[in-house]
Structures are given as C-alpha cells and as structure tokens.
Amino acid sequence: MFAIYKKELKTYFTSMLGYLTMGFFLLLSILFFNGYFLGLRNTNDFSGFFSDLNTALLFIMPILCVRILAEDKKLSTYELLLTSPVSSFEIVFAKYLAVLTFVSTGIVMLIFYPVLISFFVYVDFRIVLSNILGIFLTAAFFLSIGVFASAITDSYVLSGIISFGIFILLFILSSVIKSIDQNWFVFLKEFSFIYHYEKFVSGLIELKNIFYFFAGITLWLFLAKSLIEVKVWKS
C-alpha cells in the first residue's frame, strides 16, 4: 500500500496537473487575502476568507480526482494493480491518502496569512486552527467522493462530470436543508456538510462534527472499493 501512496504522491508533486492546481489555489488565496485584509480594513476575522477558499476548493478538487483510478484503467496499470498482492481497499485508500496529503499541503500553507496578520492585530489562533481543520475535513470528504467517481469509469471527462455533479448537488442540498427551521425536519440538518462545517468556522470543535465527516469519508471509500470488487466478480 505504501508503494502506491509514494508513487501517487510523487505524481502530484512532479506533474503539470499538481503544479497547476496548487498554483491556482495559492493564487486564489492571495486574491482573497488581498480582498479581505489589505487596504484600510483593520480586521482579524478569518471566517469569510477560509469559507471562500473552501468553496473554491470544491471546484479545484474534481480536477485532481479525475485521474485517480480512471488513469489506471486507461493505461492498463489497473491490471497491474489488481494482479498484485494488494487488496482493493489498499489501492483505494493509498490513492486517497496521496491526494489528501497533496491537498493538505496547500491547506496547511494557509496558516501563513493569519501569522502575517498577527504582526499587526491580535489573531485568535484557536479559531484559525478550527477553521483550517474544517477546510481539511471538508476537503477530505469531497476527495473521497472524487475517488468514488473515478472508480466508476475510465473516462476523465465523465469521472470529472460525475464528481463535480455530486459536489454541486451536495452543496445545494446542504445549503437548502441547513436553513430548515420546522421542528420536525430539524434532524435533516445533520446531513448537511455546510451545517457541520460552519461549526468549525465559528471555532467550535465538536466530536459530532468530526464524526460526520469521517462517516462520510468511510462511506464513499467503501463504495469505491466495492465498485472495484464488483468488477472483479461480475464483469
């Protein structure tokens, strides 16, 4: 499993795809930083900055995910992986961990901005870290969906459309159900990722919210692994 992780990680850090997406993300962070903090505003509120970057990530991540398994199917390295002594879960998990490590590198770099601002105004780093944890968990959640989408097909375009479609659908559904107020339907809120993410934005780190993301990640990775196995048994 470590072999696949290492190889995938190297691909992200040495490929055009990796450089372009990371470059684009960091460029956006500079632009947002510029918009939120530079000029005459004297603010130490990072929630808007991080939330906007989190939304931007939703658009960048499908591009990173399309190749995960679809590329192997195209290159017939899928046959190499499936005829090697590794389980389908190890394949899925190693590839997932690699893309998560890559995205996390970008997220961790965001800490630079609050540190910079802290030279001028007081910054509550507990809230900053809670925000970064929120972005990390949301990214981890959506990357698991990307891995699933990539397991469905060998076409980059289709896999991209599927993961982007699921992202947007979840985004819209989450925004809608988060604002439900009727007593009977309040429980639906628990399904909204935005509802859970916003707790981190406000600086609240609760086990319940962390569990929500972990449950989601487990579900999607399990589905991806099952898709691979179905093909072994049913194709």
Place this chain on the structure above:
Amino acid sequence: MLTLSNVVKYYGDFLALDNISFEINSGDIIAFLGPNGSGKTTTMRIITGFFAPTEGKVTFEGYDVTEMPEIVKSKIGYLPENPPVYPELTVFEYLTFVAELKKMPHNEIKKRVENVIEITGLKERQNFLISSLSKGYRQRVGIAQSIVNNPDLLILDEPTVGLDPLQVIEIRNLIKTLSQEEKRTIILSTHILSEASEICEKAIIINKGKIVAYDRIENLRNLTSNFNIEITIKRNSNVLKNKLMNLSSITEIKEKDNGFIIFAKEDIREEIVRLSVEADSGLIEIKLNKTTLEEVFVKLVG
C-alpha cells in the same frame, strides 16, 4: 502447479469460457493459442486473479486464486496485452515501484531491479522516462515488471504484437532466455503460430471458449494425420496425375509449377516414385513436408 477445473466465465449472457480444465506443470513453456476473441485473455485474467470465474476453481501451488488471492498474486508475474507502465516514471523508478507493490523484501529490491534491467537490456535506458521510450522498449519494461518479483509462473499476453520485426526477434530471444536460463514456467498467448513453435514445447489451443487441444507441439503436428508430399517432375504431368488419382490414400492433389503437392493419409512416397517412373514423368525431386502448426490450427479451429 497450476490447475483449472471446470472454469466457466460469463460476461452478462455471453459465454466466454465454457467449462475449461487443464493443468500446467512446473517448468513447462506453454503456448496458448486461439483466434481473437476465443477466450485467451479471459483465461489469463482469471489465472492472475483480475477476474473471478463465474464457476469452477483455479488453484496455484495448492492455493485457490479467489480464496487466497494475495499469496497467489505474489507468485505470478503477468504482462497484459498493453504493458502496464506509468509514463511519468523512469524505468528504474517504475520497476522499484512494482517490486514494492509485489511485496518483495526491501533489502532485495535494489539488487533485483538492477538485475532485471540487465536481463532485459534496459541498462542504457534505466533513467529515461517511460513516456520517452519506443514501443519495443516499453514492451521490455513490461516484461521486466512481470519478472521483477521472481515469479514462479510467468504469464505473457501477446508480448510481440505491434512490434517491428527486429523488436519481435529481440523479445522472442528475451523470452527464450527467461525459459532456458532462468527455468521459469511460462504461459505465452499468441496468435503467431511460428512464434509458438519457436519458443514453446507444448500448446493449448482454445476456440470459442473451449480447449480443443493440449499436447506437445510435435504431437499436435501429427493430429492432422495428413502427409504432405511435394514432387517436382519434368513432363507428362497429366498422365501421372491420372495414375495418382487411383491411389485410395490420397486425399488431395494440388498442382504447382512443375509438379504437385500431394496430401495423403499415409507415407506413399514409394508408390509415387513407382508411378512417376511408369508415367515417364522425369521425377527430379520428392520430399515429405512437416505438418506446420498452422495446418493443425486451421484443422482444429477453422
């Protein structure tokens, strides 16, 4: 070593493998022959654990492929039809990756990869990105990855397809080296029959998902029961042909420049010589041709 018992494979409603069974012993070099779509690749994918069979059982050194896939997979080397390479890695990086993937002990990996690079003639290209290699070199990298884990069984799916004639000779020589010097058990699928007779000792012929023959190649040649006798004469070909027609063991006479090719059920060279003297045909050459694997193949599959 490898046993397939009553293996059936359906793709939806399509029956790809129809109850096939065979056994392969350690050290065998087997050609796996059959027309396109006959089930060769499916069989290989089932042996390597890429697919599970719909019914039946595959065991390798006593381990069931579907029940103990990891043990079996670590003992098998497989080259699919297209070499499974990552273009963004160098040859050395890629082979190290495969060795790690196949769970080789860490302290042996570097030495083994260097050794495999040497055997497959990739030394000068070991630091090249695979994306920059020609098709022939990629095929070598494909073969290198299939042997990097020292597999007990090597499965090669059409390893010379799409290569130029020089590359074909190189790859065939490489496979011969692997079989002769490294004493590996090899299953080689191909539809180039001369390749099979050149490299392999035994052949399995599959057609429409069924095994139609499995024997040593010399024995397969006898399957066609035909003797193919070629004669060259100087004159009176019609007189001789009429006389030959009366022989009951002759199944077919084909005309050629200055002579005939005669297909017969027995070796009737002596008769032919006698008749051509009688007909005053001026017989100057007579020879018994060996049945080619092509003829056997056409007879069994055609």
